[in-house]
Amino acid sequence: MNFWLLFVHLLGAAIWTGGHLVLALGVLPLALRRRDPAIVQAFEERYEPVGLVALAAQLLTGLELTRGYFPGFHGLTNFDNPIAVAALTKLGLLLLTVVLALDARLRIIPKLGRHNLNALALHIIPVTLLSVALAYVGLRFRFGGLTLP
Numbered sequence: 639m640n641f642w643l644l645f646v647h648l649l650g651a652a653i654w655t656g657g658h659l660v661l662a663l664g665v666l667p668l669a670l671r672r673r674d675p676a677i678v679q680a681f682e683e684r685y686e687p688v689g690l691v692a693l694a695a696q697l698l699t700g701l702e703l704t705r706g707y708f709p710g711f712h713g714l715t716n717f718d719n720p721i722a723v724a725a726l727t728k729l730g731l732l733l734l735t736v737v738l739a740l741d742a743r744l745r746i747i748p749k750l751g752r753h754n755l756n757a758l759a760l761h762i763i764p765v766t767l768l769s770v771a772l773a774y775v776g777l778r779f780r781f782g783g784l785t786l787p
């Protein structure tokens with residue numbers, strides 16, 4: 639396994655998961671209490687460029703790390719292999735994240751106001767839970783992967 643690849647993957651994880659935990663636990667509750675979307679907007683504006691670079695880095699380094707386990711991605715769809723299940727779960731979680739983030743970015747944020755602050759919260763909370771799940775499943779690789787129920 640490539641040390642620097644994993645190092646970048648861990649930095650990206652810190653930025654993506656850490657940033658979303660700060661948003662969901664620190665910034666969002668204040669914005670909801672005050673019914674003030676500007677509080678979330680100010681955070682999003684500063685965080686978004688950094689967060690998007692981190693997410694892109696996660697996809698690229700994640701695929702490369704996966705190739706370390708499955709050269710040429712051969713065997714990746716073997717559901718009897720817990721490492722393959724973990725890798726596919728991560729791709730699925732990432733896909734869900736991208737769908738929710740795009741919906742928030744394209745549909746909610748352009749018209750953000752008091753009226754749709756709750757809708758934004760209903761995107762921020764699942765994306766944050768997904769980010770924690772991505773870190774959890776990532777760590778599972780060291781512990782044998784994931785088994786299907």
Ligand code: HEM
Pocket residue numbers: 639644647648650651652654655693696697699700701703704725726728729732769772773774775776777779780
């Ligand atoms: C925001 C998205 C992601 C986060 C927060 C994240 C987080 C993590 C974390 C915390 C680890 C544990 C590293 C360790 O044990 O030292 C990890 C490992 C790993 N991740 Fe991700 N990851 C993300 C996206 C992805 C994606 C899209 C893939 C592609 C399938 C992927 C593939 C892997 C692999 C293969 C490992 C195991 C590396 C090893 O051999 O230890 N990750 N990830």
